[in-house]
Amino acid sequence: QKEVEQNSGPLSVPEGAIASLNCTYSDRGSQSFFWYRQYSGKSPELIMFIYSNGDKEDGRFTAQLNKASQYVSLLIRDSQPSDSATYLCAVLYSSASKIIFGSGTRLSIRP
Amino acid sequence: GAVVSQHPSWVICKSGTSVKIECRSLDFQATTMFWYRQFPKQSLMLMATSNEGSKATYEQGVEKDKFLINHASLTLSTLTVTSAHPEDSSFYICSAKTGVKTEAFFGQGTRLTVV
Numbered sequence: 001q002k003e004v005e006q007n008s009g010p011l012s013v014p015e016g017a018i019a020s021l022n023c024t025y026s027d028r029g030s031q032s033f034f035w036y037r038q039y040s041g042k043s044p045e046l047i048m049f050i051y052s053n054g055d056k057e058d059g060r061f062t063a064q065l066n067k068a069s070q071y072v073s074l075l076i077r078d079s080q081p082s083d084s085a086t087y088l089c090a091v092l093y094s095s096a097s098k099i100i101f102g103s104g105t106r107l108s109i110r111p
Numbered sequence: 112g113a114v115v116s117q118h119p120s121w122v123i124c125k126s127g128t129s130v131k132i133e134c135r136s137l138d139f140q141a142t143t144m145f146w147y148r149q150f151p152k153q154s155l156m157l158m159a160t161s162n163e164g165s166k167a168t169y170e171q172g173v174e175k176d177k178f179l180i181n182h183a184s185l186t187l188s189t190l191t192v193t194s195a196h197p198e199d200s201s202f203y204i205c206s207a208k209t210g211v212k213t214e215a216f217f218g219q220g221t222r223l224t225v226v
Contacts, residue, residue, distance in 0.1 A: 012172070032213075032214075034214055034215070036169060036217075042218040042219075043117075043204050043217045043218060043219050044204070044217050045217070046214055046215075046216065046217075057165070061216075086152065088155070096158060097160065098145065098160045098168075099142060099145060099157070099196045099206070099208075100157060101147075101154050101155045101157075101216055103153070103154040106156050
């Protein structure tokens with residue numbers, strides 16, 4: 001079992017719709033979770049982080065965390081073509097203080 | 112967000128030579144720095160974790176004698192790829208964080224090509 005799992009996609013969403021990205025993780029003791037966006041050939045940039053169960057909203061982005069199910073998701077409302085990128089889920093493994101990334105989900109917003 | 116500067120952004124070297132990549136946190140003290148490698152169309156693979164003043168912790172399968180990591184200060188970590196070979200060609204990215212639960216910020220990445 002991979003430590004952090006994501007559907008590789010591509011996920012195609014029409015412009016203006018909601019894009020939903022999902023991630024599961026294996027370390028039950030993990031406390032911190034992150035979503036990064038990476039454009040081709042560029043370094044990842046942090047979109048959101050979440051520590052507590054429930055929802056966290058920031059502009060068009062909402063992160064959702066369910067520790068019991070070991071599941072974290074990212075919703076993007078009013079999707080724009082500029083949102084087309086690879087989205088990486090990352091988990092801070094508290095036992096070893098290291099951040100592990102999922103394989104990423106490629107998102108494509110079609111006009 | 113915090114700024115992490117990585118240098119150089121790209122480098123081409125001959126097989127058998129060594130290359131040093133620098134990672135600096137510009138406006139915060141990085142207690143922990145991570146080094147990742149990313150091959151085309153793949154995700155970031157953690158190579159090692161370094162804490163200031165301590166030896167780096169390498170992930171399984173990463174040769175510590177080949178990838179030398181130094182984290183001598185709270186603002187600087189270096190990765191030296193020794194005796195580079197073409198299969199070491201990749202995108203190397205550092206990230207830095209401070210504290211236990213805080214997010215990590217990434218450098219711009221270094222694209223290494225070994226010819």
